[in-house]
Amino acid sequence: GAGVSQTPSNKVTEKGKYVELRCDPISGHTALYWYRQSLGQGPEFLIYFQGTGAADDSGLPNDRFFAVRPEGSVSTLKIQRTERGDSAVYLCASRNRANTGELFFGEGSRLTVL
Amino acid sequence: AQSVTQLGSHVSVSEGALVLLRCNYSSSVPPYLFWYVQYPNKGLQLLLKYTSAATLVKGINGFEAEFKKSETSFHLTKPSAHMSDAAEYFCAVVNNAGNMLTFGGGTRLMVKP
Numbered sequence: 001g002a003g004v005s006q007t008p009s010n011k012v013t014e015k016g017k018y019v020e021l022r023c024d025p026i027s028g029h030t031a032l033y034w035y036r037q038s039l040g041q042g043p044e045f046l047i048y049f050q051g052t053g054a055a056d057d058s059g060l061p062n063d064r065f066f067a068v069r070p071e072g073s074v075s076t077l078k079i080q081r082t083e084r085g086d087s088a089v090y091l092c093a094s095r096n097r098a099n100t101g102e103l104f105f106g107e108g109s110r111l112t113v114l
Numbered sequence: 115a116q117s118v119t120q121l122g123s124h125v126s127v128s129e130g131a132l133v134l135l136r137c138n139y140s141s142s143v144p145p146y147l148f149w150y151v152q153y154p155n156k157g158l159q160l161l162l163k164y165t166s167a168a169t170l171v172k173g174i175n176g177f178e179a180e181f182k183k184s185e186t187s188f189h190l191t192k193p194s195a196h197m198s199d200a201a202e203y204f205c206a207v208v209n210n211a212g213n214m215l216t217f218g219g220g221t222r223l224m225v226k227p
Contacts, residue, residue, distance in 0.1 A: 004157070031213065033214075035217075040123070040220075041219055041220065042120075042204050042217035042218050042219045042220045043158070043204070043217045044217075045214060045215075045216070048213065048214060050213075055213070056213075056214065091157065091158070093158075095213075100146055100165065100208060100212040101146050101148065101163070101206075101208030101212055101213075101214075101215055102148070102160060102163060103158075103160075103215055104160075105150075105157035105158040105159070106157050107155070107156055107157040108157055
């Protein structure tokens with residue numbers, strides 16, 4: 001696609017529920033990133049994929065968070081037993097391997113846990 | 115590990131006035147530095163980047179930033195603010211491997227008519 005696409009744009013759920021957030025990166029970008037942005041803060045790194053494998057998942061806050069990228073393109077961020085503190089905007093970005101550091105971001109998925 | 119600090123979470127300027135948004139970095143190696151802009155309910159968009167070429171970097175929308183090693187700074191400036199510049203601005207540094215960005219806390223720019 002022309003840009004990074006994220007769905008849903010908004011998700012409201014109840015505490016304890018399971019949530020999936022989807023990211024479709026720019027076509028041909030091998031690297032895919034998930035960041036979390038809480039209100040009034042900068043994006044915080046969660047996990048990074050190079051191809052199908054998670055190259056670095058050191059930012060995942062706990063084992064309720066998991067992400068997959070089975071075919072090296074679309075990725076899904078999965079959150080189990082959601083808590084109110086999980087409320088944030090989840091940003092996905094992709095990168096062309098040739099461009100050091102420069103990420104292209106989607107518009108984010110706003111998660112609200114009631 | 116690399117990090118960036120943005121001084122001032124909120125900056126307010128009048129339309130037509132100089133914009134100065136501050137960013138200081140910490141890095142054990144020559145850094146690659148970025149400024150991103152985020153408009154309300156939108157994703158982050160790259161404004162400009164420093165990759166060890168010219169120290170004065172020009173970006174989109176009339177913004178520029180100067181890399182100063184002696185001051186470990188990469189401040190963002192624009193000579194004349196426009197109402198459309200109102201947004202959140204993030205400074206970021208890339209890690210040694212060149213595959214991850216670490217962001218500052220952001221500065222919200224408000225432009226008064």
